[in-house]
Amino acid sequence: MIPQRLSFVTLGALDLPRLRAFYEGMGWTPRSGSNDEFTAFLLGGVILALYPRHLLKAEAAPDLVAAAPGSWNGITLGLNVEDRAEVDRVFDQACQAGARPLAPPQDREWGGRSGYVADPEENRWEIVWAPGVAFTDAGAVTEP
């Protein structure tokens, strides 16, 4: 059987030291052993890894040329917070840390609230409060 699991999200970094500095600037601590070739952040139950784009491409996409810089990669990364008001707080803090605002926090028709920002390499994060979805310290989702 195939484990029902997602354990890493890897960003192919164009400038890894700069990208790492951005996440460190959000107050995040890399795992020990992180360096200019590979950096990992334990994000609850999942690891966000930074790996040079050309090396990741050599492993994962030998058949394709790199997507043009600046094009959207078709994926967003979600950061769930505890309540509606925290969406705005975290959105502001992310922008202060250098994230580019894409869509200001707004109530969503499905009942939650979220805003979107981009990191320096156009990886897009949704900062979101979703009623009925909560997380343990380990990042595991708790059912209502």
Add this chain to the structure above:
Amino acid sequence: MIPQRLSFVTLGALDLPRLRAFYEGMGWTPRSGSNDEFTAFLLGGVILALYPRHLLKAEAAPDLVAAAPGSWNGITLGLNVEDRAEVDRVFDQACQAGARPLAPPQDREWGGRSGYVADPEENRWEIVWAPGVAFTDAGAVTEP
């Protein structure tokens, strides 16, 4: 402070029912409430969500045109398994479930073993065994 957390990975689906069927074909169970507009899989400590590409783009990328279909999105998704041999087993099972093989399982110079496959919309997964990295049932990473 900004929580050090990643809780969702959302794929902007071009054909959501087909993409969901692919993951269900891997033996994965969607969360209750999943439908043709939104489907979520609890993957340990993180949720993989499927949301129509044009709707996700309207939320997250109002300033950009969609990347060309077939171009690599610059991100890989990691699925860690328990030991070296399980990489090959899971790789084969994923291919049997319809994944496209990109790079066969191989020992990596950093000490682990991994192979790459693509889902039907070119989202790229690394099936990987990494020594010293283990996961609880909740998906949380346990340090050695």
